[in-house]
Amino acid sequence: MFKKGIRVSGSIRFGTVGAPSSTPASGTVAAIQHTKALGLEHLEIAWVQSVSVTDKTCAEIKAAAEEYGISLSIHAPYFINLNSQTPEKMANSDARLIKAAQKGFLAGAKDIVFHPASYHGKPPEDVYPIVRDQLAMLADKLKKEGVAVTLRPETMGRVALFGSLEECVQLAKDVEGVKPCIDWAHLHARRTDGSFNSYEEFAGALAYVRDQLGEDALQTVHFHLSGIAYTDKGEKMHLPLNKADLRYRDLLQAFVDFGVSGTAGVEAPDPFHVEDALVFQATYKRLNGFAITDSED
Numbered sequence: 001m002f003k004k005g006i007r008v009s010g011s012i013r014f015g016t017v018g019a020p021s022s023t024p025a026s027g028t029v030a031a032i033q034h035t036k037a038l039g040l041e042h043l044e045i046a047w048v049q050s051v052s053v054t055d056k057t058c059a060e061i062k063a064a065a066e067e068y069g070i071s072l073s074i075h076a077p078y079f080i081n082l083n084s085q086t087p088e089k090m091a092n093s094d095a096r097l098i099k100a101a102q103k104g105f106l107a108g109a110k111d112i113v114f115h116p117a118s119y120h121g122k123p124p125e126d127v128y129p130i131v132r133d134q135l136a137m138l139a140d141k142l143k144k145e146g147v148a149v150t151l152r153p154e155t156m157g158r159v160a161l162f163g164s165l166e167e168c169v170q171l172a173k174d175v176e177g178v179k180p181c182i183d184w185a186h187l188h189a190r191r192t193d194g195s196f197n198s199y200e201e202f203a204g205a206l207a208y209v210r211d212q213l214g215e216d217a218l219q220t221v222h223f224h225l226s227g228i229a230y231t232d233k234g235e236k237m238h239l240p241l242n243k244a245d246l247r248y249r250d251l252l253q254a255f256v257d258f259g260v261s262g263t264a265g266v267e268a269p270d271p272f273h274v275e276d277a278l279v280f281q282a283t284y285k286r287l288n289g290f291a292i293t294d295s296e297d
Helices: 028-038 055-068 087-106 124-145 165-174 184-191 199-213 248-257 273-289
Strands: 012-017 042-046 071-075 111-114 150-153 221-225 227-231 234-239 262-266
Touching: 012 071, 012 221, 012 273, 028 042, 028 055, 042 262, 055 071, 055 087, 071 087, 071 262, 087 111, 087 124, 111 221, 124 150, 124 165, 150 165, 165 199, 184 221, 184 227, 184 234, 199 248, 248 273, 262 273
Parallel strands: 012 042, 012 262, 042 071, 071 111, 111 150, 221 262
Antiparallel strands: 227 234
């Protein structure tokens, strides 16, 4: 039985995935400035359709992030599939992830988040080595280029998609330069039955990551957070917290108790993602300042 309130020191930086909806001007530099004004500390740049940014703009993004003290991650294009079914589609998929990593590195981002693959109706155990080998090749290419980023396959919310917690953790064990991006709402939706929504389950997942990847994995996390709607096939859509069943206070308490450190991007739908990011941040800070003493869940 995991216990609440048994803590070590940790700190998480919260922000939005994509520019805050209240940003008064266009562009990532303006989003960084507004993130600072909101009191948030992180921004995940959403290059989810394509990566068309210039090197000059990347340098401007990096300088702004350093000036305002905002950490950065990149959400790579949705159209990445390391189990693509034709050589042409695989080559295009590879190019999207490589470009997101290259440009993200120039922009000062440390983490490159991507949706790893589809099963395409194949057994998960048959798909895993394909995804692993493809990711290893791409990670090696980036290393040789001096692109010092962490590639983060995201846990996915639909059962037809590669991206269970176990698969993403195993990729991190097998491929240098890879760590999971744990999307907690996706893990809840992937169960399809309303489970994975308790302190015990959240703490169990953190303990699993620690046991498989080492304590350092909990000191360099990147998470996605939001409410979510789901069906018997998994994720349906992201929801604002006040419309969702996610027990986010228990989730944040688990972060506190395990001394987790790193960054978290909030993916609530517009126009709620700023408000929800501030709720996550404020709740986390309250919990991190006032521990519950030795009470079992």
